[in-house]
Amino acid sequence: MAASIALVFFVVPDDADQGFSQRIFYFHVPIALTAYVCFGWGGWKAFLHLWKRRPGADLESYVAIHLGVIFGALTLLTGSIWAKISWGHWWLWSENQLVLFLVLFLFYCAYFMLRFSVEDGPARANLCAVYALFGVVLIPVSFLAIRLAQHFIHPVVFTRHGPRVHGTMLFTFCVSWAAMLTLFATLYQVELAGKRLDSRLRELRELLA
Amino acid sequence: MTTAEKYVAAAYLVVFLAVLAYVLIIALKLVRLEREVAELTELAAAREEREPELTSVG
Numbered sequence: 134m135a136a137s138i139a140l141v142f143f144v145v146p147d148d149a150d151q152g153f154s155q156r157i158f159y160f161h162v163p164i165a166l167t168a169y170v171c172f173g174w175g176g177w178k179a180f181l182h183l184w185k186r187r188p189g190a191d192l193e194s195y196v197a198i199h200l201g202v203i204f205g206a207l208t209l210l211t212g213s214i215w216a217k218i219s220w221g222h223w224w225l226w227s228e229n230q231l232v233l234f235l236v237l238f239l240f241y242c243a244y245f246m247l248r249f250s251v252e253d254g255p256a257r258a259n260l261c262a263v264y265a266l267f268g269v270v271l272i273p274v275s276f277l278a279i280r281l282a283q284h285f286i287h288p289v290v291f292t293r294h295g296p297r298v299h300g301t302m303l304f305t306f307c308v309s310w311a312a313m314l315t316l317f318a319t320l321y322q323v324e325l326a327g328k329r330l331d332s333r334l335r336e337l338r339e340l341l342a
Numbered sequence: 343m344t345t346a347e348k349y350v351a352a353a354y355l356v357v358f359l360a361v362l363a364y365v366l367i368i369a370l371k372l373v374r375l376e377r378e379v380a381e382l383t384e385l386a387a388a389r390e391e392r393e394p395e396l397t398s399v400g
Contacts, residue, residue: 152346153344154346154349157349160353160354203364211356214356217349218346218349316361320364327368327371331375337382341385
């Protein structure tokens, strides 16, 4: 993370079009991509829960989606700041990419409403797993929306013909994304360990009571 | 400081504060878990002390 910040502020040159404000790209896009990874990972764990009935897969799916929502909120916040300086607006409802990402984010926010409205047990785990799998369908739609839109002002950096940034910019982007993925992996492990410990302590308390 | 610099700083600050808040929440949770472990250890120790009495009664 420190290396990525150092690269963003001291190494990478100003963008010819957007100038200094383009530096938000190095955190905003990796955070958005990491949010997709979180939701995808949550969906994969949900699938494992339904298919193989793997113990703990439901909890892993929940933790991944929880982190996905946090990364999603950060994507919307950093995106709004970038939009304000680049387009002069905090939000544009005419932008398919923004609206679809918001839909994806709200869909996963509703996951928590579902999870906490059903009593703990296999039924809750199954319901949440099915819901998480439905959400996975929205990920490619949200990701491809910008490429499908005919009139857009949201910049496209990664095209079919390769990235439109080169050299230091591309390297900085890759370092930033690696940093975000590492942050996700670390937080995922820490939160999962905390939740498992919490659950075991509850069982132990019941046994000792 | 130019307007662009202010906005970029705000964006990075938002991310930093979110990570900081998350780490703080996790730290608080760890403190709670540590307290619970201590309580359960005391409970187990008290039970162990009580058990010989129960055995002699039985």
